[in-house]
Amino acid sequence: MTVLAVTEHRRGELRDPSFEVVTAGRELADALGTDLHLAVIGGDVEGFADRLNREGVDAIHTVAEGEEFNHDVYTQAVTAMAEAHDPDAVLMANTVNGLDYAPAVAGALDRPLVTDAVAFDADGTLEVTREQYGGKVETTVEVDADRFALTIRPAEWPAAEGTGDAEIAEFDFDLDESAVRSDVKGFEEVGAGDVDISEADVLVSIGRGIEEEDNLPLVEALADALGATLSSSRPIVDNGWLPKNRQVGQSGKVVTPDVYIAIGISGAVQHVAGMKGSDTIIAVNTDPNAPIMDIADYAIVDDLFDVVPELIEEFGGEAP
Amino acid sequence: MKILVTVKEVAQVDDEFEIDGLDVDERYLEYDLNEWDDYAVEEAVQLSEANDDVEVVTVTVGPERSEETVRMALAKGADRALRVWDDTLAGAEFLDVSTKAELLAAVVEEEDPDLVLSGVQADDDSFGATGVALAERVGFEWAAVVNDLDHDADANVSNVRRELEGGVEELTEVEGPAVLTIQTGINEPRYASLRGIRQAQRKPLDVLGLDDLGLDDSVVESPVALTSMYEPESEGDAVVWEGSAEETAGELATFLREKGVVEG
Numbered sequence: 206m207t208v209l210a211v212t213e214h215r216r217g218e219l220r221d222p223s224f225e226v227v228t229a230g231r232e233l234a235d236a237l238g239t240d241l242h243l244a245v246i247g248g249d250v251e252g253f254a255d256r257l258n259r260e261g262v263d264a265i266h267t268v269a270e271g272e273e274f275n276h277d278v279y280t281q282a283v284t285a286m287a288e289a290h291d292p293d294a295v296l297m298a299n300t301v302n303g304l305d306y307a308p309a310v311a312g313a314l315d316r317p318l319v320t321d322a323v324a325f326d327a328d329g330t331l332e333v334t335r336e337q338y339g340g341k342v343e344t345t346v347e348v349d350a351d352r353f354a355l356t357i358r359p360a361e362w363p364a365a366e367g368t369g370d371a372e373i374a375e376f377d378f379d380l381d382e383s384a385v386r387s388d389v390k391g392f393e394e395v396g397a398g399d400v401d402i403s404e405a406d407v408l409v410s411i412g413r414g415i416e417e418e419d420n421l422p423l424v425e426a427l428a429d430a431l432g433a434t435l436s437s438s439r440p441i442v443d444n445g446w447l448p449k450n451r452q453v454g455q456s457g458k459v460v461t462p463d464v465y466i467a468i469g470i471s472g473a474v475q476h477v478a479g480m481k482g483s484d485t486i487i488a489v490n491t492d493p494n495a496p497i498m499d500i501a502d503y504a505i506v507d508d509l510f511d512v513v514p515e516l517i518e519e520f521g522g523e524a525p
Numbered sequence: 526m527k528i529l530v531t532v533k534e535v536a537q538v539d540d541e542f543e544i545d546g547l548d549v550d551e552r553y554l555e556y557d558l559n560e561w562d563d564y565a566v567e568e569a570v571q572l573s574e575a576n577d578d579v580e581v582v583t584v585t586v587g588p589e590r591s592e593e594t595v596r597m598a599l600a601k602g603a604d605r606a607l608r609v610w611d612d613t614l615a616g617a618e619f620l621d622v623s624t625k626a627e628l629l630a631a632v633v634e635e636e637d638p639d640l641v642l643s644g645v646q647a648d649d650d651s652f653g654a655t656g657v658a659l660a661e662r663v664g665f666e667w668a669a670v671v672n673d674l675d676h677d678a679d680a681n682v683s684n685v686r687r688e689l690e691g692g693v694e695e696l697t698e699v700e701g702p703a704v705l706t707i708q709t710g711i712n713e714p715r716y717a718s719l720r721g722i723r724q725a726q727r728k729p730l731d732v733l734g735l736d737d738l739g740l741d742d743s744v745v746e747s748p749v750a751l752t753s754m755y756e757p758e759s760e761g762d763a764v765v766w767e768g769s770a771e772e773t774a775g776e777l778a779t780f781l782r783e784k785g786v787v788e789g
Contacts, residue, residue, distance in 0.1 A: 215689070215693070276667070276668075276669075277666075280661075299653070300690065301669070301670045301687065301688065301689050301690055302689070304645065304646075304653050304654070304657065304669045304670055304706070305657065305667075305668070305669035305670065305687070306657070307654070307657075308622060308626075308654040308655075308656075308657035308658035308661065309657050309658070309660070309661040309667075311622070311623075311654075311658065312623070312626065312658050312661035312662055313661060317621060317622075317623065317747065317748045317749045318621075318622045318623070318654055318658070319749060320622075320651075320652050320653055320654050321651060321652070321653065332752070335650075335651075336651070336757075337649060337650050337651065337754070338536070338537070338538045338549065338648075338649055339538075339648065340757075341538050341542070341549075341756070342538070342544065342549065342754050342755065342756060342757070343754070343755055343756075343757045344547075344751055344753065344754045344755075345751070345752045345753040345754075346749060346750065346751055346752065347749070347750050347751075347752045348748055348749050349748040349749075349750065350748040353748075386666040386699070386700040387666055387667075387668065387697055387698070387699050387700070388697060388698040388699075389695060389696070389697050390696040390697060390698060391695075391696050392689075392693055392694065392695055392696070393686075393693070393694050393696060394692060394693055394694075395692050395693070395694055396692040406786075407786050430787075431781065431786065431787055432786075432787065433786075439709070439710070440709070442710065443709045443710035444713075445713065449692070452692075455690050455691075456688050456689070456690060456691070456692065457691075457692060458691075458692060459691065463784075463786070464781070464784065464786055485784070487777065487780075488763070491540065492540040493540075493765075494540065494541075494756075494759075495540075498759065498761045498763055499759055499760045499761040500760075500761065501761060501763040502763055502764065503763055503764045503765075503766065503777070503780065504763040504764070504765045504766070505765070505766050505773040505774075505776075505777065506765060507770055507773060508770070511770035512770045512773060512774050512777075513774075515770050515771050515773075515774030515775075516774040516777060516778060518774075519774055519775065519778035520778065520787055
């Protein structure tokens with residue numbers, strides 16, 4: 206009877222969600238009245254285990270296998286740990302790597318899986334709060350099973366703090382090498398370029414609301430008039446309208462400008478992850494219920510094609 | 526070579542909507558091909574154009590209405606389509622990850638593809654788990670969140686880039702047969718041409734029930750159930766500038782001047 210929370214790291218550094226699964230794992234373990242165990246797999250497992258030994262952690266199992274994340278190794282190791290310790294819950298982070306191994310772990314253990322939890326309540330049956338339709342609605346999903354797997358959305362739980370006195374031990378585990386059929390060759394930074402949007406004081410950021418590439422000069426004119434830097438949400442980069450180095454979000458850049466003007470951006474969670482640290486957030490959007498409105502300090506609920514030309518004029522520019 | 530592409534018709538919600546029970550009221554929903562799957566279809570069609578003897582088969586789990594979406598994938602170049610549905614599936618309240626993986630696994634066993642492409646997630650429920658769960662079930666290798674694919678058809682090996690957080694990509698070699706979950710931006714999905722749309726009407730679209738897949742009703746039994754849906758309480762306390770575009774733009778301009786973002 207335990208909660209087993211799986212941590213992750215990249216290029217020698219523990220990632221933030223590793224400390225968040227400790228917090229969420231402790232919360233779940235308290236609700237279930239049980240212990241919290243952590244899994245640390247690959248890389249400098251001893252160093253990682255020391256840093257993860259935070260308040261509320263009862264045991265840490267390490268597997269010194271490989272330097273970096275490999276989903277075949279993670280799936281095998283977590284499955285073996287779950288079989289050995291029979292945890293009520295296997296808790297993982299809904300990160301890109303979480304997406305790459307959590308469903309396989311749930312499948313191998315034949316456990317129900319609920320992903321991307323933003324909250325949960327385990328007083329009795331597990332109830333998980335999720336979002337649907339791009340954050341427009343929230344749902345509750347009930348899991349009627351005493352063994353389950355769960356992934357949590359990054360940055361929804363605070364990082365665990367304090368110092369723990371967990372027992373740290375190597376998990377005795379024989380890797381089946383023949384079942385490791387993916388080979389991680391390395392990493393590459395993308396999106397470097399002439400402009401570093403993470404350094405900008407003022408960002409004019411554009412999203413799907415711009416509709417067509419031909420409309421881009423309109424926001425470029427606004428950025429010029431304000432002396433601001435132009436950035437965007439993911440769809441603009443996916444369409445090839447702006448280069449990758451302009452993308453704000455989980456898979457792009459994290460930005461913290463003084464002023465972030467989000468124009469025609471609905472505020473998908475992946476985008477918000479990249480800009481919520483901005484000092485002042487201003488949203489221009491036709492939808493008063495768009496998720497971006499939840500984090501905006503100031504908002505204009507109107508069509509950007511009406512507002513932006515007026516704004517350009519205010520600052521002595523000329524709308525194209 | 527055969528490529529199986531899993532596609533899903535997803536609903537999009539209008540700006541204003543009402544919830545009816547466990548879903549948004551039908552009046553406020555519009556249906557479309559899941560955005561991620563659109564990129565997966567395009568990737569498969571591009572592979573079929575770059576290699577000889579590639580068949581692209583799409584599979585969806587969905588009611589008759591979703592055939593419109595499936596025809597769109599056929600119009601873009603898929604060769605034939607399968608739609609999995611029957612009364613048992615129609616009567617199920619919630620198809621969880623395990624159920625979907627089991628249904629698709631039965632299709633994979635029947636079709637024996639060399640490669641399966643799937644969108645990273647569906648735009649509606651965003652579980653983001655079906656592709657990898659399917660791979661695990663059928664014993665295929667996999668890679669999730671792929672934003673670049675270099676496939677060696679002869680060796681059935683895929684060199685992929687996985688889009689990690691923070692502008693970092695992982696370069697990974699994956700042995701086939703494999704399931705790859707495709708990220709948006711990997712390519713530029715084509716529009717269906719009028720000729721393609723006409724041709725799509727003549728392409729085979731077979732409907733398979735649980736019996737056809739050798740599955741019984743127990744596949745829809747799930748411990749996971751959707752129990753409520755509601756509009757989240759707004760956490761926002763934004764100051765909303767009201768008025769005409771001229772007035773609101775004026776308010777914003779004044780604010781930016783006072784903040785010293787712009788002079789004058």
